[in-house]
Amino acid sequence: MSLKSYIKESYTELIHKVTWPTWNELQNSGTLVLVATLIIALIVAAMDFTFSRIMEFIYSLLY
Numbered sequence: 001m002s003l004k005s006y007i008k009e010s011y012t013e014l015i016h017k018v019t020w021p022t023w024n025e026l027q028n029s030g031t032l033v034l035v036a037t038l039i040i041a042l043i044v045a046a047m048d049f050t051f052s053r054i055m056e057f058i059y060s061l062l063y
Contacts, residue, residue, distance in 0.1 A: 021029070
């Protein structure tokens, strides 16, 4: 397959076969990603805080 035919077929597929999301769908997806990211960030922060406190406690027992 030549580069020219590859580009032509890719263009045809993007124009005729790909279903593009609407603006409303994009906003909903963006909101979902934002909320999921914030939840995951809070979970990681809580784990980090907890681990830090546990390690401080262990070190205080040793020294």
